[in-house]
Amino acid sequence: MSSAVVVPAPGVPLAPRELSRTRAVKRFKWAILAPLIALFGGVLLPVLLLQLYFSFHQWTVYLGTWQEAEWIGLDLFKEILTEPRFGWSILRSLAFALGSTIGCFLLGFALAYLMHKPFRGQAFFYILFILPMLTVPIVVAYTAEMLLYESGPINDMISRLSGAEYKVAWLSDPDIALTTVMLLEIWNWTPFSFIIMLAGFASIPKEPIEAAHILGASSWRIFWEVQLPLLRPVILLALVLRFLEAMAEFPKTWALFQGGPGSATETIPVYIFLTTWQYFEVSKGAALSYVAMMLMIVIVLVAIRLLRREKRALDAMHVAARPGE
């Protein structure tokens, strides 16, 4: 496991050759990291500083150069933190991310469970099931529009199957719009949960399951008491990563709805986009971005904490699954 090739035992004086070797490794390390540090300093840092600048200055594209913008302190933050619209967009994002994450997970998990043992046609179903994930999101959005407009094939099929004429306004009813995007997200990304869970099932060691079988446990009990606990790290990974991606979803929401109808699909990314590129309120957009970034950093830090803990379990599982390594 450990890469102790170069790390000398503590307290033992280094031989001259060892010393030059440690130095060489250090040089090697900094040579490799230098470009990364340069990129952080040259791209990310200035960008974050600019964002800070705009958050505290009032500037829109209609005013002269941005260097002359007026200092307004915390006004913008006061504005956005007290306005209900931003609050709603946060709630909408959270609802969208939670709903689609759970949807993707339940479907992906069920499919993986059905497919984790070899059967005839497994490869065919696997390839078919990963296709949505390989479809460009913007293509998903436009194809969805062809399918979902009021006289489109989905309503046609619902009408035929039910016998009555249904014209569900998937794309123009404010009460349905967010659900529509959520369903699209689920269609698009169930493959993600599916492949992760399938890999999870494959990495469960066989012995505990066989032992439970021999002891006469039902498959139901084996599932709840052996497989599920062993799958916990993989399940958390699938949930956490999907949730983060769903919080950032933009192409489908934007291409289909631009935040509308009304503000039914105005998630955080859409609201930031509208403020900055449609209303041209760059400063407000920056302040919004700043608050959204803080929110995301908190979420990501929690996510990373979870992932770090589970990664140890995953690594252990990986080793256990292939004894003799």
Next chain:
Amino acid sequence: MTKSQKNRIATIARYSILTVWALIVAFPLYWMVSTSFKPGEQWFAWPAVYIPDPWTLTNYLDVWTGRQELATSQYIISAQRPWIALGNSALIAFSATTLAVLYGGVIAYGVSRYRMLSEVRMFQLLMLRMIPPIVVVAPLSLYYSALGLLDTWIGLVLIYFLTSLPYAVWMLKSFIDEVPREVEQAAEILGAPRWRTLLEVVLPLVRSGLVATFLFILILTWSEYLLALLLAKTEVVTLPIELSKYQGSTEGRVYGRQAALSVGITIPLIIIGVIIRKHLARGFSFGMIRR
């Protein structure tokens, strides 16, 4: 009920559920492909037309060759535009991906063998990917315009390189971790310099991992929308942006042509994805799952 009967029912249930989901997955894709072969009046027909009648190549010819005589609308499609967008997409995706894989590979090697980045730093690197780009793209576009990188392919390559670096580092590290160290130690004892060990011993051993990582990141950069929209959309147009321009056309909906372009954008990704299907879980899980 005997055991074999039970098994039979389980098998039937499994195939029925899988078939239902297969239809749900396949129908939108089928609709995209079939619409691309439909003549204009069948794009919006009610009741819907499920099988193109007659099948026609008009949409493909209109979109990809700019053929006008059969076009039902006044909307002029320039013959070169989709091809320029295709060229841009290919150039940008390939450059960014190549850079990310090369540099990511070097970092991954350093981390795997010399613990160059601690575990905490490695997870911090993930933030580059996990924080949604929308929260920094406004100041980034201003910064880019100050540097003259706005609407250039270098600008997009740079940002795609940065955002795919976490995937490259993590995924490649998981591959390099699997290569036994003994080979390198032997090379080192024989006096091979570190760079040569990396290039001539380690790289060949992780060749398939490099290819998988490359193709995986290619999928991500090829389909990116937000950054391509906000950092470059007039001079440098990538395929997803080109597709979205049909939406805003004055003619209203031109579904057949959208579909013809969509098919062109999607086919390369599906081919790539199917080739690396065994590695997709590893890619999307940042190498934390290795199967």
